[in-house]
Amino acid sequence: xxxxEPVPAFRDNYIWVIGNNQYAVAVxxxxxxxxxxxxxxxxxxxxxxxxxxxxxxxxxxxxxxxxQHGCPVYGPAREKIxxxxxxxxxxxxxxxxxxxxxxxVMDLPGHTSGHIAYFGEGALFCGDTLFGCGCGRVFEGTMExxxxxxxxxxxxxxxxxxxxxxxxxxxxxxxxxxxxxENPDLPARKEEDERLDxxxxxxxxxxxxxxxxxxxxxxxEDPAVMRMAARHCGKTxxxxxxxxxxxxxxRNEF
Ligand SMILES: [Zn+2]
Numbered sequence: 001x002x003x004x005e006p007v008p009a010f011r012d013n014y015i016w017v018i019g020n021n022q023y024a025v026a027v028x029x030x031x032x033x034x035x036x037x038x039x040x041x042x043x044x045x046x047x048x049x050x051x052x053x054x055x056x057x058x059x060x061x062x063x064x065x066x067x068q069h070g071c072p073v074y075g076p077a078r079e080k081i082x083x084x085x086x087x088x089x090x091x092x093x094x095x096x097x098x099x100x101x102x103x104x105v106m107d108l109p110g111h112t113s114g115h116i117a118y119f120g121e122g123a124l125f126c127g128d129t130l131f132g133c134g135c136g137r138v139f140e141g142t143m144e145x146x147x148x149x150x151x152x153x154x155x156x157x158x159x160x161x162x163x164x165x166x167x168x169x170x171x172x173x174x175x176x177x178x179x180x181x182e183n184p185d186l187p188a189r190k191e192e193d194e195r196l197d198x199x200x201x202x203x204x205x206x207x208x209x210x211x212x213x214x215x216x217x218x219x220x221e222d223p224a225v226m227r228m229a230a231r232h233c234g235k236t237x238x239x240x241x242x243x244x245x246x247x248x249x250x251r252n253e254f
Contacts, residue, residue, distance in 0.1 A: 002101045002121050004163060006202050009034040012167045013057050014202065016125060023047045023098035027118070027125045028165050032061030036068070047098045051075035051084070052127025053115040058165060076107075078114030088116065108153070110146025111136035117153070123161045123205070126153065130162060132169030132206050133176050133189070135217040137252065143245035147220065150244070154218045158209030169193050169203035175254050176216050179228050179247065185213040220244045 007015040009031035016027040017038065024044040028051055029035045039046055046069040051059050053076060062082040066073050075081030077089040088094060088105045095102035103120035108129045117126040128136035129146075130153050138146045173190045180186060189210065193203040212218050219225045220240035229246040230237045237243050 002099055002123075004123060004161075004205070006204070007034050007038045008167075010057055014163070014165060014167065014204065015061075016163045016165075017044075018101060018121075018123075019044060019099045023096075025050060025096055025099055025101070026065070027163070028052055028058035028127060029061035029065055030057040030059065032064040032068075035061055035065060045069070045098075046071050048094075048096055049073045049083075050094070050103075050118055050125065051081050052117060052125065052129075052165065053112040054079040054081055055112070055128070058127060076112075076114040076116045079112065090116075094118065106152065108149035110138050110141040110149045113140040113145075115141075115149075119156065119160070122157075122159060123163060124153065124156060124208070125163050127165045129153065130211065130215075130218075131164045131166060131172060132162070132193070132203050133211070133215050134168055134172030134251065135215075135248070138248060143248060144241050146248070147241045147244040150217055151240075154208065154212055156208050158207060158212065160208040161205035162207060162211060163205045167202060167204070169206075170197060172215075175251050176214060178254070179216040179250075180219070180222075180224055182224060183214065185210075189214050216247055217244060220247065 005017050009015050015029045018025045025048045048071050059082050066083040072085040073083045074086040075084045077087035090107040092105040101121045103118040106117045108115045111128045196203050220243040229243045233246045
């Protein structure tokens, strides 16, 4: 199993660093300074940058880091990514001999229209698509696309570790409890994540299994979630994509 560590950046971003005691691959290095400090302290050589989408807080460090380390930059083929050398899309396999890890690329439109994730080694680097107990805002894609993208992630093995790009779990849990006050798995998750937060430990990674039990955006087919969404919008909802759309709008105002 490869080692994955968080480098906190800005207010609530994580730059995930995958590697060993010699080499590192960084996911979404929005802040070159924060990552550079981490690499220097541990004397690590940066061998690649992986980006999930074009937002500045995910790609802001690309130019400086790729110049300094001479490393390739992987990113979504359908988006403009600074310093990108390897545009990738659905089904592409990216392999890094130095850290003994490979990942398959998934196209996940919704948050942005070209958003991708990297899945491999039992880990999912999903940028701003799936968060702990929540999901990203739908900026460029459609609600249907985001719902389909999240449904694909829900179909990954339950043990898959979820490395999302932001620490939003506790706020998301408040919303989840509003949607599903009777979900027995939510209080347990809240207690555990609050304990981690008090100790200054990230609530991530979570797992696909935990997200399926607690994340309302992956539970659009659950009768209780459907009922709450219908009650919130005052309409009968039949399709899970409609339920998703109501939940996402509700969360925007929460
Ligand atoms: Zn974003």
